[in-house]
Amino acid sequence: MEGCIFCGIINKNIPARIVHEDDEVLAFEDINAKAPVHILIIPKEHIGSLNDLPKDREPLLGQILARARAIAAERGIAKSGYRIVLNTGPDSGQEVFHIHVHLFGGRRMTWPPG
């Protein structure tokens, strides 16, 4: 979608440190990392937020979380642990309205999560 920074990354118009790419999903380093491992996992399809996800696309969520798990394993944090966060709407602090999952690891995460 025009004006969407994540669509720009998908289209390679905006540079990013991409860590995974397949037909449906892209993963890249968060430029404002909040942990030693902080990666964003997004669908290539432009979907604004979890609220906007069509019901028949729900399996995409499974794919995205499975990819987060795979990346955690690749980065060597599967056993030490990792936190996955999905923000939706203003109270969550969602800033880019292209659905994205955050993967955090490499440090002890505190509670509550924000």
Place this chain on the structure above:
Amino acid sequence: MEGCIFCGIINKNIPARIVHEDDEVLAFEDINAKAPVHILIIPKEHIGSLNDLPKDREPLLGQILARARAIAAERGIAKSGYRIVLNTGPDSGQEVFHIHVHLFGGRRMTWPPG
């Protein structure tokens, strides 16, 4: 699984404020709530963590997140916003080793998420 507090809730041996139940998924209020809305969504099948989820059960993750979205709508926080958190392993602070997704809403969540 014996000794698992969440299996105890599923089996109704341990009381909980249940907000949703179907054949595969249970949702209930977190007894140590960290936000006006703080609900846990779990599969009825005992799976220790995301690391332990069999590959052919990945669609279950989509089901769980879809349920979180539905509960957010029921609680009237779909538009104000909500945060979904999935902890895996020690660094994440995962305490109960039965996979569970946290749904937070009803207040502004801060960043980073822990």
